Amino acid sequence: MGGPGKSRGPGRMGGWIGAWTLLVIVFLYLPVACGVLASLSQSRYFGFPITQWSTRWWQRTVDSIEIGILIQTSVLIALMVTAVSVVLAFMGALAFARYDWRGRKIFQRIVLLPIFFPQAVLGLALLLWFNTLGLPLSWKTAVFAHLVWIVPIATLIISIQVYSFDAALEEAALDLGATRWQVLREVTLPVLGPGIFSGALFAFLLSWGNFPLSLYTTGADSTVPEYLYAKMVAGYTPGVPTLGALTTGGAAVILVVGYVSWIFMRRAQGR
């Protein structure tokens, strides 16, 4: 009974929004938390509740030479993919969103096609192709495979920034006496910077976490997701969630470090 108070309406609404937000966060992070908990189990097998706690598997994982090599391979692939895809995607994005040329419409469609291709099929197709060309499979072929899928995504991300870029900025810089090179350094790159940065971040993280393409194309080399999958299929130990938690934490650290260094770069720029 009693009319709804005017002040209570938004308050109750706020409560609901808060509860919903909390629920979403729990939903998103509970599995991660479970993974971390599972890694802290003493027992060899996966099961809740955990009867005996231990950091044994963390110790083992950190000490393991094998895992060190895995991480090295994954990081190496991800860095190569990032470097190459940023360069290609930057130029592609300018062609995609900036300049008008014959065939641009077709280019816009074709360049995005690999994203929609199922990765497992794409991996197989690439494997067949590498075999046909007689290329020995290794982390290098995996870099190429990742690029096929990641360059279009990075292009799309950078294009969004290019679309909001006023072409008159470059003309103005030129008109104010800047050389082509100065225009690129002083205007184009800094203004497109946020887009290039998020493109790079995405490229790194997508490569870092990629499983289906790596599975087919790394040959004798192995990446972290491949190792995790192999261990899950045969020979589970709490080392699996440990490595999972470790790589997730690593990715989070990369994000934060990337973001902070970006802020500092912006501050220092133009001084």
Added chain:
Amino acid sequence: MAEPILRLSGLTKHFGGFTAVKQIDLDIEEGEFFTIVGPSGSGKSTLVRMLAGLEEPSGGEILLRGERINETPANRRPTCMVFQSLALFPHRTVGQNIEFPLKMRGVARKARRARAMGLLRLLQLPESYYGKSVTQCSGGERQRIALARALAFDPEILFFDEPLSAIDYKLRKTLEKELKDIHKETGKTFMYITHSLEEAMVMSDRIGVMRDGKLVQIGTPEEIYTRPRDKFVSEFMGEVNLLKVKRNGAGLHCPSLDATFTGPASKGFDSGYLVIRPEYLRFLKPGESAENQVEGVLYNEYALGSRIQYQVRVGEQVFLVEKLREQRYHGRLDDRVTIGWEARDSMLAPE
């Protein structure tokens, strides 16, 4: 007369099969404020982009102090443009924007800063704005920053591509006058592009009216206002009364009113339009007369601030009459009225 700072001869620009600028011949004098006026699509933007070096001419010549600069790229021309979008660098502060051309030239930081401060003062912006982000500045402030940046370049000619078009009316009026003051202060040659003849009138020493890629009339604001070359120019000036007429002996016959008027003396005029500005028409009281007069119905009235505008209908023909508020006409709507004008207050414009 001294050598013009800028001479265009036969300047032409094609885009595929479309000709945006056709055979423009024009001399711009040193220190002049020259404005090109035209409706959208008249080619005025293309023209100024060619002058700034952002577009290459298809034909003709651009001579800067007698030297051909057709192929000189924008960054090697001693000219500078204020863009329609202003093109302020969003990732830079106000100070860095103004200093940009100096930085490109390798001027030392201290000297750059001193120049930027001087320009902030000239444009009546507070010096504290030096470190402010341009994205936090208002529309009028951004205009001033863009102008300061262009002045920092110290160009021989400053081009303006409709920079005031996105600004609200009141602020625009202020900025127009400010721009004219800056022109006087700096003594530089200004070339301004706009679609508003009103804006051009306020600021310019000379005006060029552009239509379909051609300059149809060049003259002082006074000349353009009082002696428009044709119907297009006279209509472009704002609201005018146009009567289609044909020469008939000493008079001008207007078929739509089936009346003959006396017009200003003009040799060689055969048919075209009789142009009468609304402020030259007056209401005639009984017993008063004018050289030309017509009778109609007072259809409606509109308050235009300091002036009142009346719509008088004579058959199908609509006349606009304007009076200062203090001299307003006291009449009831739909009453019959007589309006008149003197021959010397009208103009003739060929088709």
